[in-house]
Amino acid sequence: MPNIQRLKNISGTAAIVGVAESDSLGKVPDRSPLALHAEAALNALDDAGLQLSDVDGMFTAGWSTLDVAEYLGIEPRFTDSTSVGGSSFVMHVAHAVAAIAAGYCEVALITHGQSGRSDRAPIPRNPGAPMTQYEYPYGIIGPPVSYAMACRRYMHEYGEDRTRQALAEIAVSTRKWANLNPRAYFHDRPLSFDEYHDSRWVAWPFHLVDCCLVTDAGAAIVVTTAERARDCRKGAVTVLGAGEGHDHSMISQMPDLTRAFGRNTGPQALEMAGVSHADLDLAMIYDSFTYTVLVTLENLGFCAAGEGPDFVADQVTAPGGSFPLNTSGGGLSYTHPGMYGIFTVVEAVRQLRGETGDRQIDNCDLALAHGTGGLLSSTGTLVLGSS
Amino acid sequence: MPEENNRPAPIPQPESDYYWEQAKAGKLVFQKCGACGSVQFFPRVLCTSCNSTDLEWIESAGKGSLFTFSIVHQPPHPGFRNAVPYITAIVELDEGVKMPSQLIGIDPEPEQIEIGMRLELAFEELNDSISLPVFRPVG
Ligand SMILES: [Zn+2]
Numbered sequence: 246m247p248n249i250q251r252l253k254n255i256s257g258t259a260a261i262v263g264v265a266e267s268d269s270l271g272k273v274p275d276r277s278p279l280a281l282h283a284e285a286a287l288n289a290l291d292d293a294g295l296q297l298s299d300v301d302g303m304f305t306a307g308w309s310t311l312d313v314a315e316y317l318g319i320e321p322r323f324t325d326s327t328s329v330g331g332s333s334f335v336m337h338v339a340h341a342v343a344a345i346a347a348g349y350c351e352v353a354l355i356t357h358g359q360s361g362r363s364d365r366a367p368i369p370r371n372p373g374a375p376m377t378q379y380e381y382p383y384g385i386i387g388p389p390v391s392y393a394m395a396c397r398r399y400m401h402e403y404g405e406d407r408t409r410q411a412l413a414e415i416a417v418s419t420r421k422w423a424n425l426n427p428r429a430y431f432h433d434r435p436l437s438f439d440e441y442h443d444s445r446w447v448a449w450p451f452h453l454v455d456c457c458l459v460t461d462a463g464a465a466i467v468v469t470t471a472e473r474a475r476d477c478r479k480g481a482v483t484v485l486g487a488g489e490g491h492d493h494s495m496i497s498q499m500p501d502l503t504r505a506f507g508r509n510t511g512p513q514a515l516e517m518a519g520v521s522h523a524d525l526d527l528a529m530i531y532d533s534f535t536y537t538v539l540v541t542l543e544n545l546g547f548c549a550a551g552e553g554p555d556f557v558a559d560q561v562t563a564p565g566g567s568f569p570l571n572t573s574g575g576g577l578s579y580t581h582p583g584m585y586g587i588f589t590v591v592e593a594v595r596q597l598r599g600e601t602g603d604r605q606i607d608n609c610d611l612a613l614a615h616g617t618g619g620l621l622s623s624t625g626t627l628v629l630g631s632s
Numbered sequence: 633m634p635e636e637n638n639r640p641a642p643i644p645q646p647e648s649d650y651y652w653e654q655a656k657a658g659k660l661v662f663q664k665c666g667a668c669g670s671v672q673f674f675p676r677v678l679c680t681s682c683n684s685t686d687l688e689w690i691e692s693a694g695k696g697s698l699f700t701f702s703i704v705h706q707p708p709h710p711g712f713r714n715a716v717p718y719i720t721a722i723v724e725l726d727e728g729v730k731m732p733s734q735l736i737g738i739d740p741e742p743e744q745i746e747i748g749m750r751l752e753l754a755f756e757e758l759n760d761s762i763s764l765p766v767f768r769p770v771g
Contacts, residue, residue: 378642379674382764383734385720386640386708393702394722401700401747449703449742497722497732498674502700 247488252517259342260474260481261629263293264591267358267463270580271430274363274461279308279316281358281463281582286317289465294478295352300467302341302350305357306333307368307584313356323350329491330618331531334466334587335625339487341468351469358463359582376495388533389456391496391620393448396536398502400450403551409450411554412535413441416454416577418563419532423574425564425604430458431578455535457576457585464587466594474632482594485611486518486628496620504544507615510626511545518628520611522547525628527596527612528568529589532575537617545615545626569606572596586616590627597631639711641762647675650689652762660692660753660765662729673729694753696725696767701747703740723751723767737768 265288267273267281276284282305290297303310303321306328314321323344327333334357341353370377385391400408420436423429436454444452474481488510493499515521528547532538539553548556562570571577573592576585593612595601614627644652651674654661662673667684678685699722707713719735736754738744751767758764 372640372643373645375674377640378644378648380732381640381709382642382758382762383720383732383766384639384704384708384712384715384718385732386712389706390702390704390708390720393704394700394720397702398700398747446703446705448705448708451702495732497730 247513249513249516253519255342255346256485256517256519257483258471259345259468260471260483260632261338261466261590261594262469262474262477262479262481263289263291263295263465263467264594265289265292265465266428266591270428270462271460272362273360276360276461278358278360278364279312281360281461282308282313282356282465283317283358285358285463285465286354286356289467290354292479293467295467299352300354302344302353304337304341304353304355306337307357307359321350323353329623331533331584331586332489332616332618332623332625333584335590335614335616335627336489338466338468338484338590338627339489339625342484342487345468345470351473353468355466355468355587356463357465357584357587359584360461361459361581361583362461380495380497385496388620389448389451392534392536393451394496395499395502395540395621396450396534399536399540402503403554407554408539411539411557412455413438414557414560415532415535415538415562416441418560418566419571419575419577421563422572422604423578426574426579429574429579430460431574451534451536454577457533457581458578460580460582462580462582464591466587466590480598481632482597483630483632484627485520485630486514486516487626488513488517489623489625491619491623494619494622499621503540503550505540505617505621506624507541507544507617507626510624511615514613514626514628518630520628525611525613526569526609527572527593527606528570529593529612529614530571531586531589531615531617532571532577533581533585533617535577537621538570541615541617545613564604572601572604572606584618586618586625589614589616590629593629597629637710639758640709641758647677651675654691655755655763655765656761658755658763660694661689662692662725662727663687664690671728673731690727692725692727692753695770696723696751698735698745698747698749698751699724699730701735701745703742719745721767731765734764734766735768736766
């Protein structure tokens with residue numbers, strides 16, 4: 246089991262000093278996935294006031310760090326290709342903190358790049374793996390079908406109508422945030438409750454607007470020691486708490502379809518940081534689907550199991566509401582190239598620095614960023630604080 | 633027809649050869665642990681409850697209940713373009729294991745499908761070597 250006392254010793258010892266997206270987001274057919282990694286890496290290092298030559302720790306998912314470091318022309322002394330879905334990059338931040346604390350590296354670069362929309366050569370799955378043997382032949386392929394089956398079970402346990410209303414609340418409030426973010430895919434497209442309910446079915450009970458976007462995008466994060474962070478270009482964002490883990494790969498193996506691994510990683514991250522839910526000013530929660538947000542709020546302990554629909558009622562998660570959630574517009578309405586988790590951290594850092602313009606929330610000093618990967622399989626949670 | 637336009641077919645592995653052989657013969661089998669009595673799906677070389685490697689094959693009586701489902705409207709793979717809408721399911725066999733499957737013999741309408749509804753085993757021939765265990769309403 247994680248040793249909370251030892252984790253507390255490294256809480257606050259490292260900071261995020263650079264975050265960035267690729268130059269373009271959305272439909273970017275003129276950039277390969279690795280080009281998106283590189284573009285975002287240069288932008289994040291510039292944000293930090295550092296150079297590629299300063300980087301001695303390399304972290305990525307989807308691709309191997311071998312490919313990314315070679316493309317960038319660097320020779321890392323710490324390398325981590327942990328790839329457990331879209332949560333991976335959230336975990337990489339925690340791994341970077343640990344590696345820096347242990348002395349393996351001093352400047353960690355975490356990169357992401359994915360052409361979910363325009364990829365000319367998507368990476369195939371091993372056809373002998375359990376998922377491809379036992380689920381794919383039935384058409385249980387990809388996230389929408391799997392998450393839809395989890396959501397249908399939630400509806401059975403906690404009520405279909407109130408669940409439906411909660412999904413609509415999340416879709417609509419997230420779109421309102423996207424309408425405030427010039428880089429959001431749906432920046433210019435409002436979403437009404439009527440439009441939500443009229444949206445076509447992808448995998449019942451999911452409408453199209455219950456599902457995240459499929460875009461091309463890259464992002465990167467730079468982490469270094471708290472000392473070195475003071476010399477960087479912008480205000481450092483301290484990594485205060487973290488947790489990670491997973492409990493299945495295939496959806497049919499998930500121990501409880503209404504309880505993902507955030508039930509462990511949320512409490513761990515908060516305890517390591519020495520803070521409680523009420524202390525948080527912002528929650529960035531991976532929204533692969535509206536249901537992912539609903540169930541994650543419960544799993545992380547913001548409310549009890551089955552109370553998520555009451556928690557998100559009346560647009561409290563929208564701009565001006567009492568619980569700012571996914572202020573970038575999220576995977577639902579901002580961008581989602583496939584493994585979106587890194588973007589929860591990018592937005593949390595920008596909010597903590599106070600640089601998000603029209604969507605800036607007041608007095609943002611403490612934020613939670615939470616990634617979910619695979620088929621509700623893996624989660625990584627971070628608690629981040631302004632300096 | 634290019635291969636990616638076909639429905640994906642499993643490539644059996646050493647620990648699952650028997651499962652797929654039996655499915656081809658119209659039987660659904662799963663593993664039971666000789667040490668602790670736990671049952672498990674999918675086949676492995678160890679019991680995930682007690683880590684014993686003393687596993688035996690049990691044939692299911694082919695009855696179970698619907699644990700959850702989805703009605704798929706947008707094909708997630710080119711091989712399902714002509715299959716939508718179809719019903720994916722997680723089925724809880726009376727012997728205690730849960731497995732992924734599809735429902736047949738029922739309209740793909742939410743009102744027609746009840747979680748907990750009783751189901752019985754059927755088979756769908758995918759190709760010359762693979763038959764898939766699927767389920768239909770009892771009755
Ligand atoms: Zn056993």
